[in-house]
Amino acid sequence: xxxxxxxxxxxxxxxxxxLEAAESLFAQKGFDAVSMSAIARLANTSKPNxxxxxxxxxxxxxxxxxxxxxxxxxxxxxxxxTPGTFExxxxxxxxxxxxxxxxxxxxxxxxxxxxxxxxSPQGQEITRLVMGEVFNRLVEMVHQGQQSKEFRDDIxxxxxxFVIVSxxxxxxxxxxxxxxxxxxxxxxxxxxxxxxxxDVLVNGMLQRGDS
Amino acid sequence: xxxxxxxxxxxxxxxxxxLEAAESLFAQKGFDAVSMSAIARLANTSKPNxxxxxxxxxxxxxxxxxxxxxxxxxxxxxxxxTPGTFExxxxxxxxxxxxxxxxxxxxxxxxxxxxxxxxSPQGQEITRLVMGEVFNRLVEMVHQGQQSKEFRDDIxxxxxxFVIVSxxxxxxxxxxxxxxxxxxxxxxxxxxxxxxxxDVLVNGMLQRGDS
DNA sequence: ATACTTACCGACCGTTCGGTCAGTTTACGA
DNA sequence: TCGTAAACTGACCGAACGGTCGGTAAGTAT
Numbered sequence: 001x002x003x004x005x006x007x008x009x010x011x012x013x014x015x016x017x018x019l020e021a022a023e024s025l026f027a028q029k030g031f032d033a034v035s036m037s038a039i040a041r042l043a044n045t046s047k048p049n050x051x052x053x054x055x056x057x058x059x060x061x062x063x064x065x066x067x068x069x070x071x072x073x074x075x076x077x078x079x080x081x082t083p084g085t086f087e088x089x090x091x092x093x094x095x096x097x098x099x100x101x102x103x104x105x106x107x108x109x110x111x112x113x114x115x116x117x118x119x120s121p122q123g124q125e126i127t128r129l130v131m132g133e134v135f136n137r138l139v140e141m142v143h144q145g146q147q148s149k150e151f152r153d154d155i156x157x158x159x160x161x162f163v164i165v166s167x168x169x170x171x172x173x174x175x176x177x178x179x180x181x182x183x184x185x186x187x188x189x190x191x192x193x194x195x196x197x198x199d200v201l202v203n204g205m206l207q208r209g210d211s
Numbered sequence: 212x213x214x215x216x217x218x219x220x221x222x223x224x225x226x227x228x229x230l231e232a233a234e235s236l237f238a239q240k241g242f243d244a245v246s247m248s249a250i251a252r253l254a255n256t257s258k259p260n261x262x263x264x265x266x267x268x269x270x271x272x273x274x275x276x277x278x279x280x281x282x283x284x285x286x287x288x289x290x291x292x293t294p295g296t297f298e299x300x301x302x303x304x305x306x307x308x309x310x311x312x313x314x315x316x317x318x319x320x321x322x323x324x325x326x327x328x329x330x331s332p333q334g335q336e337i338t339r340l341v342m343g344e345v346f347n348r349l350v351e352m353v354h355q356g357q358q359s360k361e362f363r364d365d366i367x368x369x370x371x372x373f374v375i376v377s378x379x380x381x382x383x384x385x386x387x388x389x390x391x392x393x394x395x396x397x398x399x400x401x402x403x404x405x406x407x408x409x410d411v412l413v414n415g416m417l418q419r420g421d422s
Numbered sequence: 423a424t425a426c427t428t429a430c431c432g433a434c435c436g437t438t439c440g441g442t443c444a445g446t447t448t449a450c451g452a
Numbered sequence: 453t454c455g456t457a458a459a460c461t462g463a464c465c466g467a468a469c470g471g472t473c474g475g476t477a478a479g480t481a482t
Binding site: 260263 | 461
């Protein structure tokens with residue numbers, strides 16, 4: 001008997017190895033730049049065996065994307081709201097999202113690549129699926145914060161949400177490159193970065209009259 | 212006599228057509244996913260003719276990158292500081308940078324791709340060259356704003372600069388994808404977006420005591 | 423043992439890749 | 453008008469691409 005005679009999708013060891021190899025390579029180089037031979041090599045198997053498990057390259061890519069999207073959704077669902085003021089909730093959520101991103105760089109890279117790729121048919125759907133969820137929760141928080149008079153009500157909640165997502169995503173994308181810019185020490189400490197960004201977003205950069 | 216018997220780099224019509232075709236395709240799909248045949252086709256010439264002007268694919272790519280970086284630098288140099296408070300200078304600079312980006316999408320896409328690509332040898336250099344300049348000017352503005360007591364001095368200037376660059380770059384990257392998310396109307400109006408972002412960054416999201 | 427399924431592989435297919443070669447056309451100065 | 457150099461091309465190369473073929477090894481139910 002198998003270890004997990006779960007459902008139809010039992011997903012043997014070999015298949016899992018192929019999926020992981022493919023995820024890693026697709027995330028690094030993108031669809032076109034990765035060959036089936038390279039995936040087979042990394043998965044310690046043969047090219048025909050990949051075609052035994054997946055009907056073609058695109059099917060494999062779709063399977064990889066699907067698991068990445070599922071993981072991303074699960075991560076977001078598990079990210080419960082910080083209690084407290086809306087400032088605290090927003091800050092907590094943003095920090096949690098950044099933490100998730102950095103904890104699952106391959107999935108994030110993959111999804112981000114697909115989302116930003118333009119000429120992808122399923123790009124739209126993935127955008128709505130993955131970004132949409134994050135987006136809606138942030139928009140809702142800002143909106144509630146406005147209704148409770150904690151936040152200024154002349155701010156576009158979707159814009160505020162977009163800025164938060166932007167800073168997290170671009171931090172993730174740029175952190176390898178920023179390693180070579182000595183002034184940017186914050187790049188090595190995501191928690192500090194997140195705190196700093198949210199401090200600026202919430203309190204602004206301007207000197208206040210009182211302390 | 213030629214039109215422009217300028218320097219050594221006279222750059223004939225054909226060569227220019229090749230460079231433009233290559234820039235367009237490389238920006239859209241990336242190095243690996245673009246074939247020399249496709250470039251030749253788009254440039255209305257033959258593949259061997261490309262090899263007459265450039266010694267190989269990588270050399271062509273480098274030539275394309277070089278012109279893109281030069282254009283980007285020239286654009287930045289031409290972006291003079293807005294006069295006024297540091298808030299106004301920062302806001303003006305950010306809006307100008309975003310305007311430049313959207314006015315030269317192909318170059319920006321190309322440079323951004325290279326900067327964020329990780330396994331690129333010249334990626335570091337381009338990062339320092341292109342991002343570094345923008346970065347330094349922003350950092351300097353924030354720093355001066357702090358010394359003149361206009362900005363809070365407990366903010367990391369490099370972090371503030373990074374946030375401004377992030378929001379501009381991610382806006383550029385995500386705007387095609389955000390087209391399909393109806394709530395995000397701001398995505399169609401870069402000037403409004405820029406104003407909104409800088410308003411939040413400078414003034415914060417919190418409700419103030421006074422008006 | 424038999425029969426069937428799943429996992430797997432070496433060898434190969436047609437096509438396209440980056441790149442080359444031999445040769446033709448074009449432009450221009452002498 | 454001629455010579456020469458640059459601009460350009462069709463035909464081709466070995467290698468690598470995505471994908472397929474026939475077949476083997478191992479487990480399992482009968």
